[in-house]
Amino acid sequence: MPRQQSIDSATQLQPRGIGHGALFANGVAALFYFTLPLFNDVHWHGLENYHASPSTLITINHKRDLDILLIAPTLHLKKTIFREPLRMYFVARDDLFEPGFLTAHFPFSFPLGRLLHRVNLAPVMHAFSGYPISSVIHKRLGPLVKEVMKSEGDIRLGDTVKADFVRKVAEQFGKEDTAVDRLTLSGFLGYEFRTLHEEFADTGILKDGLARKTSCSSSPVF
Numbered sequence: 001m002p003r004q005q006s007i008d009s010a011t012q013l014q015p016r017g018i019g020h021g022a023l024f025a026n027g028v029a030a031l032f033y034f035t036l037p038l039f040n041d042v043h044w045h046g047l048e049n050y051h052a053s054p055s056t057l058i059t060i061n062h063k064r065d066l067d068i069l070l071i072a073p074t075l076h077l078k079k080t081i082f083r084e085p086l087r088m089y090f091v092a093r094d095d096l097f098e099p100g101f102l103t104a105h106f107p108f109s110f111p112l113g114r115l116l117h118r119v120n121l122a123p124v125m126h127a128f129s130g131y132p133i134s135s136v137i138h139k140r141l142g143p144l145v146k147e148v149m150k151s152e153g154d155i156r157l158g159d160t161v162k163a164d165f166v167r168k169v170a171e172q173f174g175k176e177d178t179a180v181d182r183l184t185l186s187g188f189l190g191y192e193f194r195t196l197h198e199e200f201a202d203t204g205i206l207k208d209g210l211a212r213k214t215s216c217s218s219s220p221v222f
Helices: 002-010 022-039 067-080 101-105 112-116 122-127 141-152 163-173 177-181 191-197 208-217
Strands: 090-093 130-133 138-140 200-202
Touching: 022 067, 067 090, 101 112, 101 191, 112 191, 122 130, 138 141, 141 191, 141 200, 163 177, 163 191
Parallel strands: 090 130
Antiparallel strands: 138 200
């Protein structure tokens, strides 16, 4: 219940220029708005259909990584900041708000990768008025393991997932089954296993009791 209340209160819109990160968000929006068209041929259709108040819901099929970097700054600067009383808010995949996203999503060589694996982008996302969106059933492996850690603590991987998943990890990384079984969850979420964190998984890989508990306690779906 406290978690649901915090999300509800966080999504209440604030007046423009007021609140955490407003100046930072305006500056970054201006940077992308003026620089990206220098390297991309951008054409807009339908901007007249967007209104910040009353609100407009925008969904993006995300065919390329630059989608949001083009759309959000343009709507903010051309349609919101000088005309409407409310700021734009958005939701994004939940693992973007957790340490490890950069190295799981982008290839970085050692030692830079090991350092960036600890970077948490959540403060930056919140400064942009961004909030995580999650699926209870079908999500990436990294966020799923973190959900278990929140409720159970830093327990062993072997006490968390079924034996066939332990064998899969052992074979993929050339380790003994017993070594993988003894890994703590924080160890599994470390840099060495980063390639697994982006894989899609569901609660079916968890042991039965944890699967039911995680499905009930996972963050709300928007």
